[in-house]
Amino acid sequence: MEIIMGLAFFIYGTIWGSFFNVVGLRVPNKTFFKQKRSYCDHCRRTLSWIELIPIVSYIFSHGRCKKCQQKISPLYPIIECLTGIIFAFTYYRVGWNPTLILGLLLISLVIPITVSDLVYQKIPNSLLLFFTPLFILYRFFYPLNPWWNSLTGALFAFILIFTMIFLSQGGMGMGDLKYFTLLGFIFGIPQFLLLLFFSSLFCSVAGLTLLTINKNNLKKKIPFGPSIGLAALLIFYYGEEIIQRYLQLFY
Numbered sequence: 341m342e343i344i345m346g347l348a349f350f351i352y353g354t355i356w357g358s359f360f361n362v363v364g365l366r367v368p369n370k371t372f373f374k375q376k377r378s379y380c381d382h383c384r385r386t387l388s389w390i391e392l393i394p395i396v397s398y399i400f401s402h403g404r405c406k407k408c409q410q411k412i413s414p415l416y417p418i419i420e421c422l423t424g425i426i427f428a429f430t431y432y433r434v435g436w437n438p439t440l441i442l443g444l445l446l447i448s449l450v451i452p453i454t455v456s457d458l459v460y461q462k463i464p465n466s467l468l469l470f471f472t473p474l475f476i477l478y479r480f481f482y483p484l485n486p487w488w489n490s491l492t493g494a495l496f497a498f499i500l501i502f503t504m505i506f507l508s509q510g511g512m513g514m515g516d517l518k519y520f521t522l523l524g525f526i527f528g529i530p531q532f533l534l535l536l537f538f539s540s541l542f543c544s545v546a547g548l549t550l551l552t553i554n555k556n557n558l559k560k561k562i563p564f565g566p567s568i569g570l571a572a573l574l575i576f577y578y579g580e581e582i583i584q585r586y587l588q589l590f591y
């Protein structure tokens with residue numbers, strides 16, 4: 341039964357992943373509401389329903405458009421597959437309880453922002469604005485302990501990141517600031533500190549890896565968004581556990 345549920349969540353996740361791709365690619369350049377159906381990025385041909393099946397369609401078309409034969413970005417199937425895996429993992433980790441809603445909301449925030457930041461180096465305001473009320477509503481019904489930890493978390497995140505941006509003169513942008521503030525609200529101060537630690541760690545690892553592959557990457561700016569998203573998911577799954585283990589070292 342668990343395997344069937346996991347598989348169902350995986351398939352469900354790939355469909356959402358396909359939608360998150362569209363959100364992440366179209367919201368930043370404001371074409372999200374203009375085109376109805378999915379189309380080829382090169383020849384603008386509207387895709388048939390069979391080409392909309394996540395992952396499978398990419399494999400069968402050998403990653404090329406049927407008409408113009410141009411390469412389809414591998415980002416599409418990668419994000420679809422990744423979202424499927426994360427959906428299934430979230431179900432296994434959390435099970436059927438209200439936290440599952442928080443998990444799915446968090447994924448819906450993290451994946452489109454990751455796509456957008458990777459492709460455009462932008463974290464769209466509209467995405468953050470769309471999700472903020474949903475997270476506030478969630479925390480209204482399922483507050484942190486104590487409940488005001490959300491408010492102090494958001495305030496703390498805002499002041500800390502704002503100061504970091506001010507002192508470092510660049511590196512991070514206003515999008516990162518707003519993203520961190522929302523995550524501070526979701527997680528509260530202790531877990532937010534962990535989130536900040538892991539996102540910096542992931543970003544450094546990504547930077548060093550790119551540098552090892554090619555020295556010219558030194559000039560490129562690495563978007564922070566994907567590392568923040570990965571850290572947010574890690575904290576969602578294991579934040580509580582990491583803090584418990586850490587405190588056990590001292591008490």
Ligand SMILES: [Zn+2]
Pocket residue numbers: 380381382383384385405406407408409410
């Ligand atoms: Zn085409």
